[in-house]
Amino acid sequence: MDNKLQSPLSSRLSRRDRNNQRSFSKDDESGLFSSMRLPQDSPIKIVWKQGFIRLVLVAGILWMLLILIVLLFHVWSCQSSISFLSAMCNKEGKVFIAMDLLGLAPKPEHRCPIPVADDPDKIVIPEGRTPDEIVKDLTYIEEEDLVSNGSYSFAVFGGNQSWLQREESFKLKPSMKVHCGYLQNGGADMNPMDIEYVKRCRFVVASGIFDGYDVPHQPSNISTRSMKLFCFLMVVDEVSLEFIQSNVTVRKDKDKGMWVGIWRLIPLKHPPYDEPRRNGKVPKILTHRLFPQAQYSIWIDGKMELIVDPLLILERYLWRDKHTYAIAQHKHHRSVYEEADANKRRKRYARPLIDLHMKIYYSEGMEPWSLKKNTISDVPEGAIIIREHTALNNLFNCLWFNEVNLFTPRDQLSFGYVVYRLKGLFKFFMFRNCEYYSLFVLHPHTREHSSKVEWVKSLSEFKGSGSSMKESRGGFGLWTPYPKNLDSVTLPPVVRTSKAG
Numbered sequence: 001m002d003n004k005l006q007s008p009l010s011s012r013l014s015r016r017d018r019n020n021q022r023s024f025s026k027d028d029e030s031g032l033f034s035s036m037r038l039p040q041d042s043p044i045k046i047v048w049k050q051g052f053i054r055l056v057l058v059a060g061i062l063w064m065l066l067i068l069i070v071l072l073f074h075v076w077s078c079q080s081s082i083s084f085l086s087a088m089c090n091k092e093g094k095v096f097i098a099m100d101l102l103g104l105a106p107k108p109e110h111r112c113p114i115p116v117a118d119d120p121d122k123i124v125i126p127e128g129r130t131p132d133e134i135v136k137d138l139t140y141i142e143e144e145d146l147v148s149n150g151s152y153s154f155a156v157f158g159g160n161q162s163w164l165q166r167e168e169s170f171k172l173k174p175s176m177k178v179h180c181g182y183l184q185n186g187g188a189d190m191n192p193m194d195i196e197y198v199k200r201c202r203f204v205v206a207s208g209i210f211d212g213y214d215v216p217h218q219p220s221n222i223s224t225r226s227m228k229l230f231c232f233l234m235v236v237d238e239v240s241l242e243f244i245q246s247n248v249t250v251r252k253d254k255d256k257g258m259w260v261g262i263w264r265l266i267p268l269k270h271p272p273y274d275e276p277r278r279n280g281k282v283p284k285i286l287t288h289r290l291f292p293q294a295q296y297s298i299w300i301d302g303k304m305e306l307i308v309d310p311l312l313i314l315e316r317y318l319w320r321d322k323h324t325y326a327i328a329q330h331k332h333h334r335s336v337y338e339e340a341d342a343n344k345r346r347k348r349y350a351r352p353l354i355d356l357h358m359k360i361y362y363s364e365g366m367e368p369w370s371l372k373k374n375t376i377s378d379v380p381e382g383a384i385i386i387r388e389h390t391a392l393n394n395l396f397n398c399l400w401f402n403e404v405n406l407f408t409p410r411d412q413l414s415f416g417y418v419v420y421r422l423k424g425l426f427k428f429f430m431f432r433n434c435e436y437y438s439l440f441v442l443h444p445h446t447r448e449h450s451s452k453v454e455w456v457k458s459l460s461e462f463k464g465s466g467s468s469m470k471e472s473r474g475g476f477g478l479w480t481p482y483p484k485n486l487d488s489v490t491l492p493p494v495v496r497t498s499k500a501g
Contacts, residue, residue, distance in 0.1 A: 317386045
């Protein structure tokens with residue numbers, strides 16, 4: 001009986017086992033064929049994916065190492081004493097500038113060698129003038145412009161330029177007529193004998209002393225050729241002339257021209273402005289107006305002693321690479337808003353007026369400097385300007401001076417703005433600051449300039465008895481209602497990048 005019971009059960013079990021064996025067999029077969037088709041979860045596929053990822057990672061790491069090696073080589077070449085390698089270093093390039101901003105570039109030298117030619121006598125002076133291609137005919141508004149202070153009217157040197165006239169002056173045309181100082185009866189008058197003398201000057205080294213800050217410093221290393229070629233002209237106001245005559249020897253020639261060593265003194269009568277700093281901008285920026293026959297000029301501040309032959313300077317900064325305008329880069333700042341902040345900290349002018357000046361620029365689209373811009377910096381070291389007096393360069397100087405006349409006398413705040421408004425059409429060479437320090441020896445002023453307006457912290461201080469601090473002959477744009485509402489304008493944040501800046 002047990003056998004009978006077991007027989008059907010065992011038969012059912014045996015059938016089930018056979019069915020399971022067939023099922024396992026089919027699963028095995030399907031697994032085999034599946035492995036041949038490489039499904040997504042196949043080990044081979046996974047290994048292949050992992051290998052590709054590793055390959056991408058290794059390639060990325062190698063690429064980053066290559067970039068790092070190139071950057072390190074760039075830094076090393078900039079510091080190398082081997083001329084071939086140092087020549088490969090482009091310190092005006094965006095790569096070096098970006099490294100400098102990240103703190104990866106070597107610290108800038110205070111002084112560095114200048115690649116000037118060896119012998120001034122071998123310099124070949126270009127023939128003729130650089131052609132005027134954008135602005136061909138430039139003339140100046142010179143009709144008398146009177147302003148009133150409530151009691152009486154008087155002529156102003158720079159004119160009372162309207163906002164519309166200012167806007168139109170930035171639109172370049174082949175023929176232009178603009179404000180450029182020297183309006184009739186506005187002051188800054190030269191003696192007739194000096195006017196006749198400077199007519200012979202094609203090559204000029206110009207400097208200026210105002211309000212008795214300095215005495216003339218004699219240039220050194222000047223070749224005989226440059227002594228004959230250049231006029232060394234020192235522009236002074238009446239206060240400075242008296243100070244110089246009291247402290248150094250002034251000789252007179254047969255035409256009654258006054259000399260201190262190599263410098264021909266050019267006194268300006270009737271100062272055009274109340275503020276000596278603003279008066280000093282007349283010969284500095286409007287050199288082409290003071291000396292209209294000059295083709296080339298090198299401006300240096302009165303506190304500086306020139307130690308490089310001026311012919312070598314023109315060859316290095318203009319003729320060698322066919323530039324027509326050269327100026328040094330500021331040592332600490334690239335953005336005008338950084339420079340404005342430093343001016344406020346150092347009390348270079350009234351803080352609220354500097355802020356107003358910058359708000360106008362910011363509202364007109366002047367962005368802080370960045371690598372996106374086509375310039376090395378928006379802020380120059382204005383103590384040296386090297387230029388050929390082309391029509392476009394003369395126009396730029398007029399527009400630059402108009403900004404100084406209209407707003408604060410801090411010309412370093414206006415240079416980059418005028419470059420921005422001319423939309424890349426004005427070309428200039430901005431050279432390294434360390435070269436600037438190798439061109440001169442800087443001497444301290446005989447005294448520090450100080451005026452009450454520099455200590456002003458609020459516009460309310462100009463009311464009542466403080467109204468006397470307002471300049472009567474310049475800075476009209478700071479007191480003339482601006483066409484746009486500036487109340488909502490917030491200046492961009494400024495990060496102080498240097499303790500000295």
